[in-house]
Amino acid sequence: DGGITQSPKYLFRKEGQNVTLSCEQNLNHDAMYWYRQDPGQGLRLIYYSQIVNDFQKGDIAEGYSVSREKKESFPLTVTSAQKNPTAFYLCASRGGAEQPQHFGDGTRLSIL
Amino acid sequence: RKEVEQDPGPFNVPEGATVAFNCTYSNSASQSFFWYRQDCRKEPKLLMSVYSSGNEDGRFTAQLNRASQYISLLIRDSKLSDSATYLCVVNGPGFQKLVFGTGTRLLVSP
Numbered sequence: 001d002g003g004i005t006q007s008p009k010y011l012f013r014k015e016g017q018n019v020t021l022s023c024e025q026n027l028n029h030d031a032m033y034w035y036r037q038d039p040g041q042g043l044r045l046i047y048y049s050q051i052v053n054d055f056q057k058g059d060i061a062e063g064y065s066v067s068r069e070k071k072e073s074f075p076l077t078v079t080s081a082q083k084n085p086t087a088f089y090l091c092a093s094r095g096g097a098e099q100p101q102h103f104g105d106g107t108r109l110s111i112l
Numbered sequence: 113r114k115e116v117e118q119d120p121g122p123f124n125v126p127e128g129a130t131v132a133f134n135c136t137y138s139n140s141a142s143q144s145f146f147w148y149r150q151d152c153r154k155e156p157k158l159l160m161s162v163y164s165s166g167n168e169d170g171r172f173t174a175q176l177n178r179a180s181q182y183i184s185l186l187i188r189d190s191k192l193s194d195s196a197t198y199l200c201v202v203n204g205p206g207f208q209k210l211v212f213g214t215g216t217r218l219l220v221s222p
Contacts, residue, residue, distance in 0.1 A: 033209065042199075042214035043156070050208060058209070090155055097207040098144045103155040 006104035023091030032074035118213040135200030
């Protein structure tokens with residue numbers, strides 16, 4: 001089945017710790033995206049990548065980092081610099097400029 | 113002005129009712145328009161694309177008004193299962209990213 005897989009579903013971070021959220025897609029999409037959603041709020045763009053080895057900051061990139069070494073994979077690292085990381089993180093991919101985005105089922109990150 | 117604006121609601125309607133949501137966008141160069149549905153604590157899922165001539169998918173009808181820069185979603189014969197948040201989505205500048213509205217919440221009651 002084609003789709004986007006995010007792991008883990010739930011993640012807990014200790015103070016001062018970096019954590020990495022995984023996002024893998026087998027849709028052969030060039031573009032991939034990371035969003036953050038806080039309770040009762042809309043989606044906010046963290047980072048996006050249009051092609052392998054290239055990525056751009058979104059609206060709230062501070063405290064986050066990404067890599068895009070393979071077309072299928074776009075991991076997000078939440079660094080210790082992100083002081084309020086508790087949120088629902090969503091990864092998406094897109095097949096072309098006028099195509100919709102498809103989402104993974106998300107990772108919920110909380111602070112211990 | 114926000115890039116995409118929606119009335120947050122909630123819209124409370126009885127089963128069987130017809131309900132309509134509007135969404136306005138600021139980028140007149142936008143070319144792609146979509147409605148997504150998001151259930152509580154779940155990922156957004158594509159409901160339908162919105163085409164210039166308007167389009168229908170079962171009980172759902174989407175319209176685009178480029179002159180006034182808004183799109184609409186009409187839901188006929190509402191079901192309990194239609195209760196969700198509906199997100200309006202539009203191409204961002206440069207078409208590299210999509211801009212999501214904050215959503216309109218719909219509650220359908222028996």
